[in-house]
Amino acid sequence: MSFKKLLMSLSFGLFMAAQSGAGQAATLEIPAIWNNDHANQVCPAACSSINESWNGHWWTTVPNEQSACSCSPNAEPEPAPAPSPDCTERLFCTFGVENWECEDSKGRTSFGDNYCKAADKLRNVACDQGEAFSFKALKCTKRPLPFE
Structure with a gap:
C-alpha cells in the first residue's frame, strides 16, 4: 500500500471515529490486519490515537488492503467520594x-x-x-x- 493510500485510509478512519456518537463504539479504518495477533499489536495503538480503547473487535473491510478496529470510549474516572x-x-x-x-x-x-x-x-x-x-x-x- 502506498503512503498516500495509508494516509487517506487513516484520515478516513479518524473521520469515521469522529462520526460515532458519544459513548458508542467508533470504527477506525487502518491498513490491512492479517490475523488476531496482528490486531492485538495494531488496534490498541490505533484506538489510543483517538483517546479511546480497543474493545477487541476488528474485521477486514477491503481484502489485503484495509481493516477496521472497533474502539470504545475510555471509562470516565470515578468521581471523588462525597465528604461525610x-x-x-x-x-x-x-x-x-x-x-x-x-x-x-x-x-x-x-x-x-x-x-x-x-x-x-x-x-x-x-x-x-x-x-x-x-x-x-x-x-x-x-x-x-x-x-x-
Whole structure:
C-alpha cells in the first residue's frame, strides 16, 4: 500500500471515529490486519490515537488492503467520594471556660477550652485527609481546670 493510500485510509478512519456518537463504539479504518495477533499489536495503538480503547473487535473491510478496529470510549474516572456529612457540618456551642480532651478512632487527641473546639480540630484533620468522620465516634472527656 502506498503512503498516500495509508494516509487517506487513516484520515478516513479518524473521520469515521469522529462520526460515532458519544459513548458508542467508533470504527477506525487502518491498513490491512492479517490475523488476531496482528490486531492485538495494531488496534490498541490505533484506538489510543483517538483517546479511546480497543474493545477487541476488528474485521477486514477491503481484502489485503484495509481493516477496521472497533474502539470504545475510555471509562470516565470515578468521581471523588462525597465528604461525610460531618465534614460539612459545624458544631455550635456556647463558649465557656472549660477544659476538654477528645480522641478519635485513630488515637489522635485534641484539646480545647470547650467541646466544640476540641472536636472540630479532630474533624478538620480527618476531613483534610479525606477520611470518614463522625462526631459520634469521638471520645471526649471534660477535664478539671487547673484552678478547680
